[in-house]
Amino acid sequence: MTSKPSVLILGATGAMGQYLVPLLAESGYRITAVALDQPGTVLTGVNYIQANAKDKKIYRELLGAGYDGIVDFLTYRTGELAWYLPLILNHAGHYMFLSSCRVFDDREHPVRENSPRLIDSSEDALLRNSDDYSIYKARGENVLRASPHRNWTIVRPATTYSLMRYQLVTLEAADTVGRAFAGKKVVVPEQARLKHATMSWSGDVARMLAKLLFNSAALCDDFNVATGEHHSWEEIAAYYRDICRLETVWVDKEDYLRLISSDPCNPAPRWQLEYARLFTRITDNSKILAAAGMRQSELMPLYDGLKHEISRCPRNTVWPVNNAMDEYLAARHL
Secondary structure, three states: OOOOOEEEEEOOOOOOHHHHHHHHHHOOOEEEEEEOOOOOOOOOOEEEEEOOOOOHHHHHHHHHOOEEEEEEOOOOOHHHHHHHHHHHHOOEEEEEEEOOHHHEOOOOOOEOOOOOEHHHHOOOHHHHOOOOHHHHHHHHHHHHHHOOOOOEEEEEEOEEEEOOEOOEOOEOHHHOHHHHHOOOOEEEEHHHOOOEEOEEEHHHHHHHHHHHOOOHHHOOEEEEEOOOOOEEHHHHHHHHHHHHOOOEEEEOHHHHHHHHOOOOOOOHHHHHHHHHHOOOOOEOOHHHHHHHOOOHHHOOOHHHHHHHHHHOOOOOOOOOOOHHHHHHHHHOOO
16 A cells, blocks of 8 residues: 655745644655644654754755655745755655745735735835845745755745734734733734735644645645735724733824834834735635635634634743833823
């Protein structure tokens, strides 16, 4: 009997990896799961390796084993692309590269796979020539498309929530659920209030990835792996209030940026806000649904997904404290 294909998953304990590993294991694939930390649940038949996969010696050793498929959740900045991507393409039957819907500009709604990307269309020359997340992800896509290899697939999640990943505008878990559990309010930018966002449940995204893996129709193609559901950030804030009693205070974006970044010279927080969360993020997911044989009605509604993932969050988690936000609220008696 022919054995099932072997699959290497790099970054296996992250938001999507924690759902993808069991999905592929249940299908009988021979899984090697690599991550910096230990998995929350150890599955029979999965080879777990705790290591820094971007250590070049370890990277070479991992790829030397040879895999039928590689799902890559690692992040490669511009200066790393030329070393890592050609090597991994040489050692995979099917290579899945994690890009992001953040590569897209705000010029087309809904966002489709062929919508304009910031790297090509932004009027901000500093951004286009930077090493911002939206830019180096797009450069990674460019490297794959220019490669002589024809064994790759580009996948672009939208904002993806999971256990310990609870986003609100640019805030993450410590400043959303962490503050809610502590009975504290949270500051969010007024300019984002009515902007629509796409937030996808990691379990659904993992299903999409599993359907694309070893799918010949996915080779040399790109897919926005996301829900088609969208809500304003004000509506999403109301979900958090209902689910975990998080109270939001809407302030000007300049106040907000001062509270979330201690370095005024670092443009990354501003770019994430202005070139992602203040964009209209409505996603056309018809291409991935067709390729995966899925329907939008099968996907987790946002309210239900947030409620599920927040209910799993340990109440005794020790969260980093945003003292600047606490002081700002106290000074204004909010």
